[in-house]
Amino acid sequence: MMLKSTFSALAGRPRAFDGILDQAGQIILGKDHEIRLAIACLLANGHLLIEDLPGMGKTTLAHTLARLLGLQFSRIQFTSDLLPADITGVSVFERDKSDFRFLPGPVFAQLVLADEINRATPKTQSALLEAMEEGQVTAEGQTRPLPIPFFVIATQNPAHQIGTFPLPESQLDRFLMRIELGYPDRIAERALLAAGGQRRRVEELTPLLAPDDLPALQREASAIHAAAPLIDYVQALVEATRQNPAFQHGLSPRAGLALLAAARAWAWLAGRDMVLPDDVQSVLPAVARHRLRSAQGGGYALAEDIAGLIRSVAIP
Amino acid sequence: MSTPAHEALDRHATPWLFASALATTAPHFIHQPPWLSAVAGATLLWAVWLWWKDQRLPSRWILIPLVGAGSAGILLEFHTLFGRDAGVAMLVMFMAMKLLELKSRRDAMVVVTLGYFLLLTHYFFSQSIPTGIWLLAAMWLVTATLIRLHGGPSSSPRDTLRYAGVLCLQAIPFMLVLFLLFPRISGPLWGLPTDAHAGKTGLSDSMSPGSIAELVQNPDIAFRVRFDGPLPPRQKLYWRGPVMEQFDGTTWQPYKGRYPAPQLESLSPPIDYETTLEAHNQRWLLALDSPRNLPAEITQNGTLTAVSQNPINERQRFRLSASLDYRFNTSEDVVVLQRNLALPAGSNPQARALAGQWRASQTPEGVIDKALALFAAEFTYTLQPPLLGRHSVDDFIFQSKRGFCEHYAAAFVVLMRAAGIPARVVGGYQGGEFNPLDQYLVVRQSDAHAWTEVWLAGKGWVRVDPTAAVSPDRIETGIASALGFGEPLPMLIQLRSEWVRTLRYRWEAINNAWNQSVLGYNPQRQAELLARLGLSDTDWRSLAVALGGTCGLLVAGLMAWALYKRPERDPTLRLWHKALRHLARRKVDCAPWETPLELARRVREQRPELAEPFQRVVDAYLVARYGNTDQHLTTLRDAIAQLR
Incomplete structure (x- = not known):
């Protein structure tokens, strides 16, 4: 791990x-x-x-x-x-x-x-x-x-x-x-x-x-440091949900804030004083899936689609 | 990226292909046979419908007979499958039929390739600005389609179009270099299909009642002229075409045999000008009367007409010179004079009788005045004259009294010859329209005209324009004001509204600039440009060197720019990319979405010997990039140094 x-x-x-x-x-x-x-x-x-x-x-x-x-x-x-x-x-x-x-x-x-x-x-x-x-x-x-x-x-x-x-x-x-x-x-x-x-x-x-x-x-x-490249990454992920055809609609700005807050807590639990892209990737399914609608069937976004989303965004 | 060619086509890529097919074939609908447009359009609609309903595409056993039938239709229409028109028709049909076969990516690539090829074919038919704009847009669309086929559904149409647009813009420097430096050849590089110049109209080499009246209804531009000095008076602007001496009762034709060399005496200072002739598939140049000091490649025939060695079948530019006042062949050959007195036996008895009376009582000048006075008194100038019978000149002079310039010229010459004065018809253009925006005089087909020359002892051949006697307006202000309302003149030259005229002037000025600078960029102009660049010896070798050198410089410049753009400004990232390159050399590649920690874990699995030093790199990088401090760069640099 x-x-x-x-x-x-x-x-x-x-x-x-x-x-x-x-x-x-x-x-x-x-x-x-x-x-x-x-x-x-x-x-x-x-x-x-x-x-x-x-x-x-x-x-x-x-x-x-x-x-x-x-x-x-x-x-x-x-x-x-x-x-x-x-x-x-x-x-x-x-x-x-x-x-x-x-x-x-x-x-x-x-x-x-x-x-x-x-x-x-x-x-x-x-x-x-x-x-x-x-x-x-x-x-x-x-x-x-x-x-x-x-x-x-x-x-x-x-x-x-x-x-x-x-x-x-x-x-x-x-x-x-x-x-x-x-x-x-x-x-x-x-x-x-x-x-x-x-x-x-x-x-x-x-x-x-x-x-x-x-x-x-x-x-x-909540005071864990999130550097500019990390915030870029969160933003890129949120933007990618809005363009990805696997989802009916994208994440809201509030969801972006939630994702960053969750990533901070995750980093804190890992004992770090800064957020890493790993933290964002780790909490993304739990934060994003219930806020997105799958384009197929309309239920929660599928775990595979979130994995695909992560793979579609380059880490800044 | 590396999707195999046989893979099924992405459904959402298909509309791009439809749009490309439409954009690359649509302009051909103007000139291709209507049935082909109907078939191509119906095929496109069918393909779109099948796509929309998600239905199966027709099988090969339907497509093969369809293509066969289409080819047979083209063969029937053109009697060949080659040449410009038939070849383009085949391409259009192939493109349409291919849309019914869009199963795999390979089929899509065929459509794209065909699309690029079809783009070129439009230049066989038109090289105008709208065509250029349309084809640039179509090229952009086809390129975007190509990108869409390779990029998959991940990028939005806007991104795809933007990417294609960037690619097209990047091609512009190369386009300019190739345009300026690729060796120019006068005439087409490849033998153009024989029918390539079909359908270009202009003054014909014979004249019969109605032939010029028909031409006058055509608003196309015949030629454009720019005078070095001020614009000469309008009533002196006679643009000389073929001189017609032989009359069979209805039709006038030039004499095809030999003439003695003309003797021309200029009585006024030369007027220098540059003319840009549109293609008219004839050899004469329509030079301002009288042409003098012609360039070497132009000859002047015995009737003063300037003649080129080859038919003018593409737009050409000449520098010419003229004397408005001149004396021509004061001592004319007797054979020529005899020819210009001949009339068909038994034709037009009334006119001959009238001329005979004049001849008995008048000097030649008096006869001319009599004839002009006759026309001025009772005749009407119209584009819609009644039909004339066998004795066309008799019918015209004594009954209808309505006619167009060719009627007056023909009647006048018949009268003169009957009165014993040598006379002949001169075809050409008269006047023109001055565009104040770009200082060009535009002469249209609607300015086509016919006038006459009579030979008088001591004066030589003298121009007499009987139309001027009937309708002085025709010569002084132009045809639009000379004709009454309701004549079938093209809308374009009926100058009713001021702003329409200004708009037209502007558009013509733009078109002319395009013609002069882009289409008129010929070997001489290229040589001039190269001479200005210091390359005076311009054989194809030096051109090839210049071309290769400039393209090489361009590529080098673009690469330098790309290399300059490439390195990260951020020193942390630059160091990190260095470390990644180090890994790549040891066959460990990093995906763009892979986090550094995951990469470190993979390195531990794949390259255990690198695990520890790389972990240190990752630790230092993460702190430097994501941490709340920027003092760890030296740590990172040291860690990377230990990687090797």
Whole structure:
């Protein structure tokens, strides 16, 4: 792996993250790259969409990250009868004070797992997505700030689309990254079977970060140096998506910003103080695929098309 | 890039081929047989329709009979498959039929090659500015098609066109060098097909009623003249063509036999001028009357007409000189005078009787005045005279009294001869239109004219223009004002609107500049240019040396420019490319999209002995290029030094 190169320019990688990657890797077996992407997404202060079949470890991953990062965790199971107030909270009348009191909903947590987000109605979905975008919740005429950091991991089951409300493109854009976990490889699956499930072990994890550490680390990651040639490269990639016939339309300027932010976080995780083209190439599929439409079939852009895109752009 | 030729054609490349085929064949539609245009157009539409519907192309068993039928049609039309017209028709048909066979890239290449070849064929028919512009645009399109065939779908049409445009622009210096220095040959380099000069009209070498009236309806330019001095008065601008002495009752023709050498006495200072003759497939030069001091390659025949050795079948330029006042053959040969008194027996009895009466009572000058007075009194000048019978001059003088210059000239000569005065018809042009923008006098076919010469003792041959007696306007202001409204004159020369005239002057000035400087660039002009460059001895060898030398210099200059452009200004990149060249020498190539770290990993696999030094290069390069500092260049330089 390139990450284990003898590259010596910056060796002082934050030790806490070695531990986080290591421990998470012991829970979600054989998915180091996806775990790293999820953590990079969090470091870039973005929200994550995990799309996969049931039982692939989506919830476990979310739970693991919450534990290891010392975040206050809450889980919302999305169903078709879920109402916006079930997420944001409701006011109840208190008889002794003769007044209403706001009971915050599950969204008031640092890491919210929105399980099967496409099961809820668009109205309910947008309540959460607005919270993601604004960092605050407006309920009954009053605006209440959400905790900092605020991080949403939403999961989606791509296979069963009956009775679901797929997220529209504008909402997908709110997620910095979208990842798939996929089946574990043989060795990982054998280990999983032998250990008899990982959920129990999640409860035993101890936080490796103090609650206030994360915002500081996010600031550090966002300050990673991106040189002019690197920004040229990001721009060339974004422009190439707009001309590539494999896609129905190209990436937006916001997507370009997201790509650069994700690449910075990825570089920071690798322990470097500068972004390299490798970082951009590594995060590009996770950042770009759900923001593009394949010209064939109209679903997400195909992984091969992203690989083709990378091959069509010379590195400046 | 290296797609095999038999590979199936990219569907999205096909419209480029259609456009190229259309652009390279379309101008031929003007002159080729209509059925061929219809067949070619229908074939193109069919091919487009098949492409649009994504249908199978017709099989070989349909195409072969189609091509056979097309060739048979061309054979029937032209009675040959060779020569200019038939050859071009074959090419157009091949191009159209090939569009039904666009299966592989090889077929597409055939269309492109045929397209380039068809571009050239247009110059057989026209060398005008619009043709040049059209063909340049078509060349650009065909080149873009070629690029599109090689480049694949990755580049947008705009990029493809831009790339082709850059290539065409880069060719311009070479085009100029080849134009200026390629040895010029008077006449075509290859024997042109025999029909190459067909369809060029001009004054004919015989005159019968109606022949000039027909020519006058043609607005084409006959020749352009630039005088060294001021423009001579318009009524003196007689451009002498063939002199016709023999009359059979309807048609006048020149005498083909020998003449004694002319004796010409100039009475006025010479007027020098340069004339650019359009092709008219005759040998006479239409020089200003009377031509004198002709250049060596031009001879003057016994009737003063300047004659070239070969027919003028392409535009040619001559420097000539003229005396407006002159005395010609005061002592004429008796045989010639006899010939110019002859009239067909029994023809035009009334006219002869009238002339006989005049002769009895008048001097020759008096007879001439009588005849001119007759015309001036009752006759009308018109392009649409009634038809004349067997005694055409009688019918004209005593009945219709309406005619055009050839009627007046013919009638006048018949009257003179009947009155015993030797007389003959002179064909040529009269007047012309002065373009104030470029100071050229433009003489058109519509200025064609016929006048007469009579021989008077002591004065020699004297010009008499009976048309001037009928319609002085014709001579003084030009044909457009001499004729009444409703005459079938071309729109172009009916000068009604001021701005149309200005526009026309401008366009003609541009055209003339093009003719003079581009099309008129002949061996003499080339020799002049080379002499000015210091190459006075211009045989083909020195030209070849100059051509080769200049092209070599151009290539060297372009290469130097490319080499200058090539090296990176950025020292980091320059060092990195040095390292990459080093790798390439050891058979490790770097793809443009490959990151340095990936390259380092590949080097470790393919060239383990290089892995460590190259990793150091990569580390130093990445820090120098992507890092937040610029002090690592020495590290990079040292690392590269250790690569070898």
